[in-house]
Amino acid sequence: MENQDHPLKLYNSLTRQVEPFVPQDASRVTMYNCGPTVYSYAHIGNARAAVVADVLFRVLRHIYGEDAVEYARNITDVDDRIIAAATEQGVPISEITEKYAKVYQDDLAALNCLPPTQEPKATEHIGGMIDLIETLLADGYAYATDGHVFFDVSKYEDYGKLSGNTLENLRKGDRVGEGEVARKKNAADFVLWKPELNGVGWDAPFGRGRPGWHIECSAMAKAELDETIDIHCGGIDLKFPHHENEIAQSNCAHGKPMANYWVHNEFLQMGKDKMSKSLGNVVLVHDLLKEWDGEVIRLALLKAHYRSELVWSEALLRESKAQLDRMYRAWLELQKGIWPPDEVFSEVLPDELCDDLQVPNLLARFSDQRSFAKTMHEGYQDVTDADEKSLATSKAKISTVTADAVFTFIDNLRYLGLLQRDPEEWFRGNASEDEEQLLADYQDARQKALQAKASGDKVGMGKAFAASDAIREELKERGFVIETAPDGTSKLRRD
């Protein structure tokens, strides 16, 4: 049964089924997403998880109100790889982490991701982590040995419930540092606390040291949101062991579920392969943004449903660029009044998004709507032969239907964080000052040519036209075409 107040349905990884999403408190909906470990640039797989979470965040804000959703995404700013990079470069860890945290935020902003409401740093929550570990030790869920504290998985009977993991998988452990294996009671036990490394550490009742990765998220989710949050999201690669371990720690320390809904996005594949450092096929968001508009990358990331694998390719980016051009073109035509503008934007969340964020189905609707709009537009032109009265009636009818269909679609795309720019600006692309100057020179040359023509100066006219042609060519090579309006003004458009 549809619930008017809670229209969203989500696939819950914990129960393995699509469920109506009902928050604990509709005036304070909470979601947590595992953020980056900031020691290098984010890759496109990281971006997929962030964009999926951003769509969910936008949908929740729409349903429950912009101020009713708290979205925390952490920054892991203490980690062995960060410490290693800092030691190698002879700088404090903060120098590495601040740089890459900023890069991450800028990359995601370029992909139209809204900033989360909270962005806690692990190093600012060490006290909360120590408290959690002390509780787990006191209650017998953890044990300390030789400067380390481990979580004892045999003490938590639901361990493995999220991932459905077998004991065999569990034996593999995770991010196991040298010497940790020998200290563990069970192979699947994971580290909560370990001794300081290269001088990086904090004082704690169980010895000076640094936190394990999993305990960071448990402490931050509790401090920033609640002991039980509504939604925990993240990439499927984090489901085990990271999220499994977060659940074990939080559930045992608090005696209640860590999150009611778990939302995981699938892998991003490079052709047939999984993207991995060892295969050398890692694509960085930072590099992609040098060549592609952030909105193109965002659309490409949304082309597959979040629970399907997404095959990443250059062709996917080209297709996304062409699709965005078509959408912005439709919008531009509306603005130009070919189809009369309609001031009323719908406030109704598209059905596709309510249905477990079926973004590809929503995008597919555009093709239908566009061909529909095109047919109607052609119909509009056909009636020009009709008599005055029926012409006026048909024009009004067809135009309204067409405009509404396209407008509804444009409006729907806002929930996806797409079409965030003015269409004119979109087609102008990212023309540099240099290119804008070339356009000004072009207009000057055209002006001179027309003046020379008027005064009968054929030589002057030829020179000026040649100059304007040369500038047109130069701009063409830079990927711009010059569009000149009937009133003589010109502007640049990305080819």
Ligand SMILES: [Zn+2]
């Ligand atoms: Zn996490």
